[in-house]
Amino acid sequence: MQYRITYILFLLVSVISYGQVSLTVTPDKTSYSGKDVINLSIVLEVEGNEYSQQTKLRLPDFSKFNLIGTGSVSNGFIDPTTSTYVSQSVTRLALEPKEKGKIKIGSFLITINNKIYKTEPFDIFIKDIEKKASVAENTSKNVYLNMEIEDKEVYQNQPTIAVLKVYSKSMDNFRKVRNIHLPEQENLDVYPVSFAKSEIDPSDNGNMASQILAVFMLFPNESGYVDVPGVSASINSYSHKNKVVSNKVKINVKKLPEGSPECFKNAVGNFNVSVANASTEKAEVKKPINVVVKVSGEGNIKNMELPKIAESPDYEVFAPKITSKVSVGMTGMKGEVLANYVIIPKKAGEIVIKTEQFAFFDPSSKEYVDLGQETLAVNAFSHEQILESRTTVEKVNEYTNTFLETVNTPVLKTTSFKVKEKSKFHWNILFINITILLVLFIAYLLFKTWQKNRRTVKETVPSKPLGSIAETESEIRESLKMDVNDYFSYLENLKDNEDYQKFFQTFDELDLEVRNQYSQSSVEDFRNFLESSKGSAVAEEYRSLTQKVQIEKYAPVKSVEGIDELLKAIVNLYSQISK
Known part of the structure; x- marks a missing residue:
């Protein structure tokens, strides 16, 4: 009797200590025919x-x-009796048996507070089962997708090919x-490979014909068991329209191996x-240059994180424009991705442009490959050094171009005679320029x-009364006043016609006109003038705008x-600062 009391006490203690987490599984019945669906209910109560x-x-x-x-x-x-919170999760599974006889269903597992809870395995009995093709059928029972x-076993972000067939x-x-x-x-990241239909196979699945409808590529970005949803399609006929869905695939x-480099992303x-x-031109201080970072190869090249250009006190770097030339085929995704950066050197001399460290995982060798940093040495010159390095002929060409751009007329479009910089000197161009200058x-x-x-x-003609000095100055200022709205309309037309070279030339003329209104010859002096007269916000807006213009220009x-x-x-800006 004493042993029984002790056993009951131990049983009560175990129930009290473990009763706060309960995991159970219940089938709807224990014996099924071949056409029945097995329904399991898993209840977790905490x-x-x-x-x-x-x-x-x-x-x-x-x-x-x-x-x-x-x-x-x-x-x-x-719970009103104990005043404790109780959470309950119910999961339902629908299973279709593949074979008959006695089948054991194993334990369901879950980890809570570093402790694993599991259900007890149990047996179910399946009677005679009909053989079925492993395809999903639609409501009309005539067309199947598979x-x-x-x-079915790949690494994270490694591609695998899926084929869709119709039966x-x-x-x-x-x-x-x-x-x-x-x-x-x-x-999942899904990319189509081909939607071209194949030849019809008259006896692919017993007495049914088949045809390949689509081939696509899957990139799973999470580790573990991933369920690939079914592919859907519509079946159109004269009388009705049905939808058919393929089977799911797990x-x-x-998971990628441990020991990845710090610079490894995905x-x-x-x-x-x-x-x-x-x-193509020489790098100049405070003038933008174009630097291209190219990543080429095979893999998840479209959705991977590209290596960026590292920041440095020697230069200023801006966000890139990404262009890609990638093709998706049966062997994988191949091609190249180009990141076009605009970089402005801050000092004269040799500057070293570096990319961030880059590493990737090679599934064929199952190893990480660290490519390190890529560097580009650029020799930047000051504005004075650029002027000194020019030859006499280049200086003559520059003066001629400046003159032709300034004296452009609607009768003779002299900007079309602008001399382009070439590595080889042509005497004919010089003679043409001299002849144009003489004619002008x-x-x-x-x-x-x-x-x-x-x-x-x-x-x-009788002279008009001069009036006072103030009135005369006001009349002169009024006669010389320009209308910035004309520039705005002209810029709008150039933008619509995509004549971007003339667009930026017209902006330079507008900026020069506005600076002349305030008798400011240089951009730096004009910015200081705006800061003292209009405020620091307007001056900063002017500085930011001129920098954006230079970036878009090049x-x-x-x-x-x-x-x-x-x-x-x-x-917006020149409407405020123009007189």
Whole structure:
């Protein structure tokens, strides 16, 4: 009797200590026919707020079943007798047996507060089962879709190829399948390879014909078991329209090995990194140059994190424009991604432009590869050094270009004669420039002679009263006042016509006109003047705008949106500071 009391006490203590976490599984019945669906209910009940669930519910081996449906619901309540919070989670699984006989279902596992809780395994009995093709069927029972994945065990961010096939007893149904929608899921990146239909196989699955509808590539970005959702399509006929969905496929995504370098982000494959100077002119201090970082190879090149240009006190770097040339094929995703950076040197002399360290994981060798940093040495010159290094012919060409740009007329578009910098000297260009200068000089002399003759024959007109000095200055200032709205309209037309070279030339003319209104010759003096007269906010806006103009002016690729935003900023600022 004493042993029984002791046993009961131990039993009560164990129930009290372990009753706060309960994990149970219940089938709807224990014996099934071949056409029945096995429904399992897994209930997790936790009493108290001090318990923390550390893992998801881990399922047993279901290799003898097809998982055709799943769902879960969670709720919580406060027990009125103990005043403690009770959370309850119910998960339902729908299974389809693949074979008959006695089948054991293993334990369900979950970890809470560093302790593993599990259910007891149990047996179910399956009667005679009908053989079925492993494809998902639609409501009309005539067309089936099946998704096959080549490699069901891959690393995180490693690609695997999926093939979608259609099955039907009637080949006429194949032409009715349309509107294929590939799976969409947060932990999967899906890229189509081909939607070209293959030749029809008349006896691929017994008495049914088959045809390949689509081939696509999957990049799982999470480790663990990942369920790939079914692919959907529509079957159109004259009388009705049905939707058909393929089967789901579970793949095992292996976690990347430990010991990755600190610079490793998410690049999986085989890659190369290079950096190059895309500017043809000499690098000058405080003038932008174009630097291109190119990543080429095979892997998750479209969704991986690219190596950036490291910051340095020797230069200023701006956000890049990304362009890609990537092709998706049966062997993987190959190509190159270009990051076009605008960099402004801050000092004269040799500066070293470095990229961030870059590493990737190679699935073929199962090792991490650290490429380190890529460097680019650029020799930057000051403005004085650039002027000193020019030859006499280059100086003559520059003066000629400046003159032609300044004296442009609607009759003769002299800017079309602008001399382009070339490595080889041409005497013909020099003679043409000298001839144009002589013609313009003679035209100028003739114009002055005509003006002088006109003044001699002009009738004497009574002079207007001079008035006071203040009135005279006001009249002169009013006559010289320019209308910035004309510049705004002209800039708008140039933007619409995508004549960006003339756009930036017109902006320089507008800026020079506004500075002349305040008798400020240089941009730096004008910015100091704005800070003292208009405030530091307007001066900073002027500095930021001129810098944006320089960046867009020398950018390799000009976007319509960027020029449009730049025009809005020009109109807003110069409307404020113009007299």
